[in-house]
């Protein structure tokens with residue numbers, strides 16, 4: 441099951457209404473999701489008119505979808521009223537800038553608005569090889585790509601460290617892990633209602649987690665990111 445099917449199934453099984461996608465690019469995952477209220481955030485949308493029209497016909501709620509052409513940090517900083525008015529986020533897909541700090545910010549910001557029963561999915565949490573796990577501030581440049589042994593055009597970055605960080609920081613508050621499918625689908629949900637909705641980066645823990653290497657991840661993924669088999673998607677669906 442890939443991210444689109446998993447998210448779609450959750451909307452089908454629940455009365456959830458609000459879907460946020462951070463990092464939308466061509467709308468491949470955003471447009472097919474059949475949620476009532478859809479919000480997309482990306483500094484560079486590349487949605488072809490033909491794809492947009494196709495999905496307007498297939499799912500008319502796409503007419504009311506809101507698009508924010510912004511970096512996600514700027515979105516959360518400037519759109520607080522919008523998010524309050526929207527109501528709790530039911531499902532969030534985080535697929536924006538593929539590095540530890542950016543994805544951690546995306547999760548912490550999303551947790552501020554997440555429905556107590558809601559779910560965050562992070563794409564690209566289990567890179568298929570070391571070249572795909574390289575750290576970069578933006579998609580690796582051609583120069584970086586040429587220097588990377590084994591580069592295949594796939595880039596997950598070090599988003600997986602966000603899972604490790606959350607496991608270490610919030611063992612009682614959050615249920616966190618990665619499903620071994622679709623480049624690793626990270627999942628985050630509340631185990632219990634949070635006492636506060638203020639989530640800030642613990643810089644000491646950040647530095648510690650940032651020192652983990654891809655080799656360490658591969659040597660014990662169950663311990664480092666709580667890796668679950670692909671069949672765990674069914675367990676996730678059974679929560680709803």
Ligand SMILES: C[S@@+](CC[C@H](N)C(=O)[O-])C[C@H]1O[C@@H](n2cnc3c(N)ncnc32)[C@H](O)[C@@H]1O
Nearest residue numbers: 463464465468469482483484511512535536537
């Ligand atoms: C892998 S693509 C998203 C693919 C899409 N979710 C899908 O499944 O079809 C990553 C996107 O993240 C966007 N992005 C890069 N930096 C970002 C940021 N700071 N905030 C939000 N999106 C960002 C890029 O412009 C790009 O379109």
